[in-house]
Amino acid sequence: MKRAYDTVIIGGGMAGTAAAHELARRGQGKVLLLEQHRFGHHHGSSAGASRIFRLSQPLQHHARMAAWALRGWRTFQQEYQTQLYWPSGLLDLGTAHSPELTSIARHLTAQGEPFERLDAVALARRHPQWRPDDDWQAIFSPEAGILNPSLTLELLTAMTRALGGTLLEQTRVQRLDLSDPHAPVVETSAGRFEAGRVVIAAGGWLPNLLPDLAGRFRVTREQVVFFRPQRPEAFALGRFPMFIQWTVPEVYGFPMFHLPGVKVGLHISGPEVNPDHPDGGPQPELTATMRRFLQRHLPDAAGPEMQTQTCLYTTTRSGDFVYDQHPASPHVLLVSPCSGAGFKFMPVHGEIVADWTQQVTHPLWSDRFTLQRAAPDHGPPRDGGG
Template sequence: MRQHVQFVVIGAGAAGSAAAYALARRRQDVLLLEQFHVGHERGSSFGPSRIFRLAYEEPDYAGLAQAALASWRALERESGQQLYWQTGGLDLGPAGTPSLEAVYASLSTLEVSPQRISRRELARRYPQWQVPSDWEAVYSPEAGIVSPQRTLRTLTDLARHHGAQVKEGVLALEIEPGQRPTVVTSAGVVTCDHLIVAAGAWLPSLVPELQAVLSVTLAASSFYRPDNLSAFGPERFPVFITHDEFQAYGFPAFDVPGVKLGVDVVRPVTTGETRTFEVPARVIEASDTFMRRFLPGASAVMERQTCLITRVPGGDFILAPHPDCPQVTLASPCSGHGFKFTPLLGELLAAQALGERHPWHLPRFALPSGAGWQTAREQPLTGGL
C-alpha cells in the first residue's frame, strides 16, 4: 500500500463507496479501505432492497430525497445499470393516524400527486392486502426500490474505473487526526490530506468520542414465499410502510422469490464487533403474525437476515468535520433511513473533503450535542425509513 494519498475513505458501505466514487470522478487520488469485502453482510448496506421515498415530514429531508432521485438517475446514466425501480408506495394504517396524515401532507407539498385510497379501493387495486375496516392507505407514485448489492458493486467498480484504489480485507486499526491524518491499518500505515471515516457500526470504536451519541441496534428482515409469485412482483405490489403497532415495512418479490418484511418492535443494542446473527423471538413472532393477518397469500417463511442500524438521537445523520481536525470528516448517514440518499451523500462528503459548500449539506448533519465535543444541532427528525 502507498504511504501517502490525497484522500483515504474508511468503509466501503453505502456512504464510503459513494464518497470514494464522487472523489475519484472528480479526478482525486483516493484509497478506499474495507475490512471485509464489498457487499458483505455484517454491516448495514447489503441485500436486495431498500425503500426509496420522498415522504418525509421535514421539508428539508423531502427536498434532499428529490435531489437524491436526480443523483440516482445520474449514476444510472453513467454506469448503464438500473439502480432504482419505481414500484409506487403504500402507507397504510387506521384512518386519521397522525403519521399517515403527515405523509399525505408532505407529499401534497411536492409535485407528486399522492392518492388517498379507501379500504374498498385498496381491496380492488391490491387484493393481496387484507386490512381492518377502519384502515386506509396513501399511495405515493414515486416510491420504489434501490438495491444495496447492485449499488455498492456499481459505485466501487466506477470508483476503480476513475482511478481509485479499493482495498478489501484491510482493517483500519487506529486513526490519528492531524495536519496529515494518519491511518494505521492491518496492511501498513498510510497518511493523507483528508480522511473520511464512514465506518457504520464500527464508527464508535474508531472515534470513541461518538460512543455517547451513536447507538447500534440489530434489525431483522424476513422473507416469505407467496402462493402466487407474480401477484407479489414489483409491477403489482408496491413497497409499503404501516402506521400501526408493527411499524412494518416491506417489499415486493425483487431479486429473490419472496416478499421481504421488517418490523420495528424491538431494538436490541449491540456493537459491530459483538453482534450476533440471531433474530429476536419478538421479531419472529411479530413478523409472522403480520403476514398471516395482512398478507395471507405470502406467509410461508423462506429466510431471515439480520442487519445493523447505527442511530443518532432523533434519527438524523452525521456528516461533519472532526471538531479538532477539519482534515477528518465523520460520516454516519444511517439511522435506518439513509440508503435512499446514497449517491447524493457521496457528493456531499466529497464536497466537504474538498472544502466546498454543497447546497444540500443540511445544518442538521452537524455533530450532536452530547458527543465528546459540544456542538449544537437542529431539531430531531420524527419520521422513519
C-alpha cells in the same frame, strides 16, 4: 503503494463508497478507500438485493434529499447502463390521525409529485391482497421503487477503480492519529497512510473506532424475513406495491424481488450489539410479530418462511444523519447517514462529502446534521426510517 493521499475514506459500505466514487468521478485528487472486510460483505448495513426508495417522506429535509437523490440514481443508470432502480410504487399506511401521512401528503404536494389518498374500502378494492382495518388510510405514491444495494456497491467500487481511486480491502484501521490535527494519519493493518482529509464512514464500527463518541451512536442487529406467498402471482413486482405501516412497531414490506417471497421487516426493533461480536442470530419473536401482521392484513402472504437476513443499523438519538467535523480535527469528517433510512440517499451522501473536501457547503447540508443536534448522548430514536 502510495502512502499519502488527498482523501482517505474509512469504510467501504454505502456512505464510504458513495464518497469515494464521487471524488474519483470529479477527478478530485488521490483517493483511498479502506475496507476491513472484503468489498460487498454482509457484515454491515449495505448488503442485500433490496432497499426502499421513496419520495414520500414525513420529514421535509428528507423529502428534498429524496428528490435530489432520484436524479442521481437516474444519472448512475444512464452513465453506466446498469439498472439499479425498479419502480414498484409505495403505500404509506396509517389512519386519518397519523401525523406521518399528513406530513407526507404536504411534502408531496409541495414538490408537485402525484399521489392518491385511499380509505380502507378503496385500498382493499385497488389491492385485494390487503385486509385493512376499518379506520385505515393510505397514500399511494407511484414514484417509489426498489434499489439493489449489493449491485450498486459492486458497480460503484468498480467505477471508482476505473476512475483512478485506490481501494484496499481486508485492511483494518487500528488507530487515527490526530496529534497534528491538520495532518491526520490513518494507521492500519497495511501500514500508515497520511491524508489531507479523512472521512470516517465506518457504519456500525464507528463507535468502536471513536470510543470517545461511542455514546452518541447506537448499533442494533435488525432482521428481515422472506415469506413464500400462497398466491405468488398476487405479490409480483408491478402488482403489489411496497408498503410502510406507520405504527409501532413500524412494519415495511416488498413485492417479490430477487427471491420469490414477500420481504417483511420491522424498523429499529432488534437488540443492541457490538459489530465485532454480534452475538446471537435472528430473533424468533420478531419473526412472530411479522407473521401476525401478515396473517391479519395480508393473509395470502403468510406462507412458509423462506429466508431470514440480518443487518446492522446505526442510529442517533434524533434519528437523523451525521455529517460533521471531528471535535479534534477540522480535517476529519464523521459520516453516519444510517438510521435504517440512508441508502436511498446514496448519491446525495457522496456529493455532501465531496463538497466538504473542497470546502464547499452542499445545498442540502444543514446544522441538523451536526453531532450536537443529531447525535447528543444517546436515547431512543424519535424519527422513523424505511
